[in-house]
Structure formats: structure tokens, C-alpha cells
Amino acid sequence: MSSGQDSKLDSSSIAHPLAPFKYENEVYQAGLKGEKPPITFNCLEWEGLAKEQLSADSYGYVWGSAGARETDDNNKKAFKKWGIVPSRLVKSDFPDLRTTLFGETFDYPIAMAPVGVQRIFHPGGETASAKAAEQEHVPYILSTASAASIEDVAKANGNGSRWYQLYWPLNENNDITVSLLSRAKAAGYKVLVVTLDTDLNNAYNPFIRPDDIGVALGFSDPVYRRKFEEKHGKPIEEDMGTAATEWAHTVFPGVSHGWEDIKFLQEHWDGPIVLKGIQTVADAKRAAECGVQGIVVSNHGGRQQDGGIASLDVLPEIADAVGHDLEIIFDSGVRCGADIAKALALGAKMVLIGRPYIYGLAIQGEHGVRHVLKSLLGDFNLTLHLSGISSVSAKHLNRSVLRRIDN
DSSP: OOTTTTOOGGGGOOOOOOOOHHHHHHHHHHTTTTOOSSSOOOOGGGGHHHHHHHHHHHHHHHHHOOOHHHHHHHHHHHHTTTTEOOOOOOOSSSSSEEEEEEEEEEESEEEEEEOOOOGGTTTTTHHHHHHHHHHHTTOOEEEOOSSHHHHHHHHHHHHHHEEEEEEEOOGGGGGHHHHHHHHHHHOOOEEEEEEOOOOOOHTTGGGGGGTTTTTOOOOOHHHHHHHHHHHHHHHHOOOOOHHHHHHHHOOOOOOOOOOGGHHHHHOOOOEEEEEEOOSHHHHHHHHHHHSSEEEEEEEEGOOOOOOOOHHHHHHHHHHHHHHHTTTEEEEESSSHHHHHHHHHHOOOOOEEEOEEEEHHHHHHHHHHHHHHHHHHHHHHHHHHTTTOOBSSSSSTGGGGEEEEEEE
């Protein structure tokens, strides 16, 4: 199931291969008694249901994209360029959904993308999402912009698989970077995901407030706390507004790192390192040359840059170029089970789920997140089964099962 934790798990904690179907069957059985599911299975309706629960600011944060939303639109349109070609009379059981990355086997080829400030969507925030991730055997990626600490999310995630996503401070704050990495490692986060491109205005600015939402990692970090008190002569709790603003500028400095800086992370993190935000073959090759273990082909769901190419459109060429050298993860625009299947067929080994699980969180907290994950996995499992695809292995799920339909 999870990276580095298999020895701690007994057989009862391993997901049953029919688990994605079991949930839907339970709902069908309840339907025979006149009981309707509390949340729809229609993935296209989750956004609207979430909007009904959220303030305008909170909904705007999760829904929002850069500029005229062209990149977000391109992401979603890209999936419609491909159709799945089914094979018939294939003798097989239900598909094997297990995938292997970084030498570890995961029950499913999906993970929960890093999303910050989750308490603005539901009081449970990141801890509710992390609990749902453990229950559904899906890796959880904690954002540096979390509204809960590294340690509290780890406790909520229990024996689940968890990764840590770093918004990378400037070199002058290397001591803070080391502190964050050390805390994550001590709390059982196995993979480091480094986001390469962020913008303060789009990513965080609406939530610089005198509380710990989005800045919990800073407020709980001993190095940042010490440096703040040395600078201002008082603890964070006495000037939370200033502390929040300064932490935001620490992790969103507005200046990019260089490729040569990757070495510093490798010196202070002994697990796999994944670079998130790769969109070109040249950058993917450079990542391989730097010795990292994986990349996320992603434009962050269109949140950062307007007018950008869809991540799915560049996935095949990147997979062809570095697929034998790096673990390739995909992110951006995924909304349903067929989307997951297409991304895997085009070269990814794992797919990140972002906005859909946040919509579930907004609708019904931990239960809503679990519903979204189970719905997506059930949809994905059924898509493969009805298409005669017996596993997520590249031997069975590859470009031969797709047809371009946009020309």
C-alpha cells in the first residue's frame, strides 16, 4: 500500500481488489430500500454542491484559475481529444489497480494533490482529508500552505501513505527549509514533492490573516518562531498578522531557485524527490540529469499561468523522453475515472486528484472526501473492466487503448 510502511500493516489494512465496486453496490442495495446516496456520484455536480456550502472567497479560491481560465479550459478539453477503444471477450477478473513507484506498491494509481488552506472549505481541513486518505488507501500530499501542522496531519493520517510538498524558501532561509524537511521526515512523510513555480497573488494573498490558516507550518516551526522573535522582540502569538505575512513571503518569495539548488535538497532529504510543474521535455531531461526520482507533469490546474498548454498534451512526449529514468506523475484537469485511465495510458504511473476531493470536503467533510475518492476509483475500475483492460500496468494500459478523436 504505502511507501515504506508495508511492514507495519496487517492484511486487514490492505485494500481489497473489489473495494471500488463494493461502495457502489452498497448504494445500489440501499436504493432498493428507497434510500438515496447522501452525495451524488455525478462528478460534474460536485462543484455546484460545494459552491452552495462555501463563502464566495472560499469558493473562489478552489475554483479560481489564472486570467481568463484558458489554461484550465485547455486542461479539460485535452481529455476530450482521446477516446478509449474497448476490447471484447477478454477473460479477466476485475482489473488490478496496483501500481509501483519508488520501489513501493500502492493499491491505486491515484494520490491526493497538495491543496492548502483547507479549513476555509470545512472545519476539519487537512486532518479530515488525511483521515479519508488513510481509510481509502490513497496517498496524501500535504501542502506547505496547510491550515494544520505537519505533525497533526501525520497523526490524522495514521498508517497511511503521506508525502510532503515544499514551497521552497530562498537560500537565505535554508535553515527554515531544513527544519521543514526534518519535521516531515520525522513525521513519516516518505516522498518530497517540490513545487517549482508559484505566484503569491494567485496562490496565497487572499488568506494572509491574523490566524494560522495556511501558515500553520510556519507558526509551528521552531526555526521560524525563533527568527521571528529575534527580529520583532515578541512571539508570533502577539503579532499574528505580521507573522502570517512574513511567513507567506518566506515560502512564496517571488524569486525562483536554479537547477543547481536541487543538490541542497538532496543533501537534506534521503527519500525520493519529485519536481512538480514540469511541462517540457527539456525540463524533464534536466530533472533526470539532476538525479531526482520523479516529476509531476502539471500546470497546477491552471491556477498559476494563463494561456498555457494543457498538461495532458505534453504528457506523451515527456513520457517518451524520460519514462525509463523517472517516475512520471500527472496532475491537472482530472475529473472522472476515464480521465485517470487516459492519463495513465499516455505515460503516467500515478494521477493526482485535486479540486474534486476539495469539493467533497466542502460538501461533507471527511465523509465527502471519502465519497469522492471511492466514486472516482469505482468509475475508473469500471472503465477499465468494460474496456477489457486487465491492469494499470503499461503492458495493458497504454496508448494502444486510445484513439485521437479531435482531427
